Amino acid sequence: MNRHDVRSRILEKRFLAPRHVWMRLECDWDPARVQPGQFLHLWLPELRDPLLRRPYTIYRIRPGEVEILFQVVGKGSGLLAEREPGERVHLLGPLGRGFALPEPGTRALIVGGGVGMASLFLLIQRLREQEFEVEVFIGARSRDYLLCRDEAAESGALVWLATEDGSEGFAGLVTELVAQRLERNPPERAVLYGCGPTPMMEALAKVGAAHRLPTYVALENRMGCALGVCLGCVVPIRREGTSRYERVCTEGPVFEAAQVCWGFRI
Amino acid sequence: MNAFQPDMRVNIGGFQMKNPVMVASGTFGYGSEYAEFVDLNRLGGVAVKSITLEPRAGNPPPRIAETPAGMLNTIGLQNVGLEAFLTEKLPYLRQFDTSVLVNLSGYTVSDYVQLCERLSEAEGVHGLELNVSCPNVDCGGMQFGVDPQLLGELVAACRRATRLPLIVKLSPNVTDIVTLARVCEEHGADGLSLINTLLGMAIDVRTRRAKLSRGVGGLSGPAIRPIAIRMVWEVARTVSLPIIGMGGITCTEDALEFILAGATAIAVGTANFVNPSVSMEIVSGLEAYFQEHQIASVDKIVGTVQVDG
Numbered sequence: 372m373n374r375h376d377v378r379s380r381i382l383e384k385r386f387l388a389p390r391h392v393w394m395r396l397e398c399d400w401d402p403a404r405v406q407p408g409q410f411l412h413l414w415l416p417e418l419r420d421p422l423l424r425r426p427y428t429i430y431r432i433r434p435g436e437v438e439i440l441f442q443v444v445g446k447g448s449g450l451l452a453e454r455e456p457g458e459r460v461h462l463l464g465p466l467g468r469g470f471a472l473p474e475p476g477t478r479a480l481i482v483g484g485g486v487g488m489a490s491l492f493l494l495i496q497r498l499r500e501q502e503f504e505v506e507v508f509i510g511a512r513s514r515d516y517l518l519c520r521d522e523a524a525e526s527g528a529l530v531w532l533a534t535e536d537g538s539e540g541f542a543g544l545v546t547e548l549v550a551q552r553l554e555r556n557p558p559e560r561a562v563l564y565g566c567g568p569t570p571m572m573e574a575l576a577k578v579g580a581a582h583r584l585p586t587y588v589a590l591e592n593r594m595g596c597a598l599g600v601c602l603g604c605v606v607p608i609r610r611e612g613t614s615r616y617e618r619v620c621t622e623g624p625v626f627e628a629a630q631v632c633w634g635f636r637i
Numbered sequence: 638m639n640a641f642q643p644d645m646r647v648n649i650g651g652f653q654m655k656n657p658v659m660v661a662s663g664t665f666g667y668g669s670e671y672a673e674f675v676d677l678n679r680l681g682g683v684a685v686k687s688i689t690l691e692p693r694a695g696n697p698p699p700r701i702a703e704t705p706a707g708m709l710n711t712i713g714l715q716n717v718g719l720e721a722f723l724t725e726k727l728p729y730l731r732q733f734d735t736s737v738l739v740n741l742s743g744y745t746v747s748d749y750v751q752l753c754e755r756l757s758e759a760e761g762v763h764g765l766e767l768n769v770s771c772p773n774v775d776c777g778g779m780q781f782g783v784d785p786q787l788l789g790e791l792v793a794a795c796r797r798a799t800r801l802p803l804i805v806k807l808s809p810n811v812t813d814i815v816t817l818a819r820v821c822e823e824h825g826a827d828g829l830s831l832i833n834t835l836l837g838m839a840i841d842v843r844t845r846r847a848k849l850s851r852g853v854g855g856l857s858g859p860a861i862r863p864i865a866i867r868m869v870w871e872v873a874r875t876v877s878l879p880i881i882g883m884g885g886i887t888c889t890e891d892a893l894e895f896i897l898a899g900a901t902a903i904a905v906g907t908a909n910f911v912n913p914s915v916s917m918e919i920v921s922g923l924e925a926y927f928q929e930h931q932i933a934s935v936d937k938i939v940g941t942v943q944v945d946g
Binding site: 375414 | 664700701715909912
């Protein structure tokens with residue numbers, strides 16, 4: 372195992388869109404040992420309310436620092452968003468099982484909904500470093516919330532955009548755009564990777580199944596320990612005909628979409 | 638420099654520990670999960686996740702919800718079952734110089750008895766902790782812990798089934814915990830763990846749904862500490878069984894509160910989720926306190942809280 376609990380400091384913070392925050396944090400983890408899709412469990416030290424840490428996906432990592440990108444959704448992320456450079460945080464990680472890279476020659480279609488792009492950027496980077504053909508589908512409610520578009524384009528990936536209000540790119544859901552793309556020009560060998568709101572990932576699972584493409588999604592859930600102990604973050608997963616509860620923190624967060632028993636509450 | 642070496646060893650009715658610091662059942666898995674953060678050789682003891690005869694799938698999600706200074710859970714005793722525990726989990730724990738307390742639960746008295754018998758034969762089990770206080774299952778667990786007669790029968794039956802130290806983990810969801818503690822004492826228990834989680838509930842006002850799948854769940858964390866301290870104090874004053882105190886311990890000072898209230902040992906629970914090495918900090922912190930105050934051994938201060946009037 373390769374997990375650490377490091378005392379860190381916020382180095383830089385920016386708001387990318389309303390309630391969407393980017394942060395750069397001190398971190399001495401070896402980037403080569405971090406898988407795309409893995410996460411860290413962040414504690415604002417000595418806080419008692421909220422009591423628990425919060426999981427944040429590892430957006431980018433370099434020697435000496437890690438970046439996170441998150442949406443303010445509740446008390447924990449709200450308090451973190453108010454913290455300033457110089458303030459202390461503790462980072463536990465890297466945690467979970469991330470995305471595996473496909474066989475050489477496979478085309479990677481990467482589908483991010485909103486802040487879900489944060490879980491996918493490292494994957495895009497790793498795939499492009501190994502010269503995979505990569506198409507990135509970025510969806511959001513409107514153009515201001517389209518995250519990582521420049522970074523994805525700079526990596527050499529082909530970038531597709533979708534907004535629910537039609538303010539930029541395809542007008543509609545990003546999964547509809549992916550389905551159209553696949554129908555018009557079915558790729559020979561491809562794999563789908565996705566992260567976003569749970570209904571979006573469920574829709575992506577259907578698109579993947581319809582086109583017989585292996586599909587992997589990074590799930591989110593409330594977590595207690597994130598170390599596999601509290602069993603608080605389970606989701607129903609079907610393997611070899613039987614379904615059972617698996618931990619998003621340990622067996623996940625990346626699951627094969629066809630194995631997820633969708634419809635659970637988180 | 639520190640010439641004064643306090644004796645940190647404690648004894649819970651035959652369950653011997655090198656120091657009073659344990660980790661509570663359900664918050665530490667089977668030990669291996671915390672390998673990078675805790676030196677098990679430095680822990681007084683480990684209470685492993687509740688074991689049942691057969692594996693259990695547990696309750697549907699959502700299973701946890703946060704509340705002020707606490708968390709609610711409804712895990713529902715998800716566990717690997719007795720056989721997998723003995724063959725896959727226990728060998729790991731045997732490598733370490735720490736005392737292993739196996740928490741066990743069942744649907745019927747016979748389940749508990751069978752578990753006691755099987756676990757008594759296993760190498761590396763130093764004590765048994767009867768879980769009669771899980772609030773998250775319909776059958777098995779808390780119904781034993783809230784009814785003095787059922788509890789008495791269960792403890793007596795388990796007493797006959799094992800020679801290992803037998804510790805009963807009591808539920809705080811009762812009117813008078815002292816009555817139940819006395820029942821344990823009368824029927825042959827060697828010690829008590831106080832307390833399990835308190836029944837609680839939280840509601841999402843936006844969706845108007847209960848935050849937990851089963852509506853209610855067990856509350857843990859600093860929010861329950863004053864209740865736990867009070868119950869340890871009440872029981873320690875009237876029952877002679879040694880007590881493992883738990884409920885919202887997050888630091889050395891919290892641990893000392895429990896000891897002064899009457900606990901001989903303490904267990905860290907929910908705080909392990911927040912700070913995985915907190916148990917190590919408390920081991921060091923307690924020793925430093927005993928050195929600083931020149932207290933020769935733990936029993937010198939157990940239950941010595943002064944109350945005016």
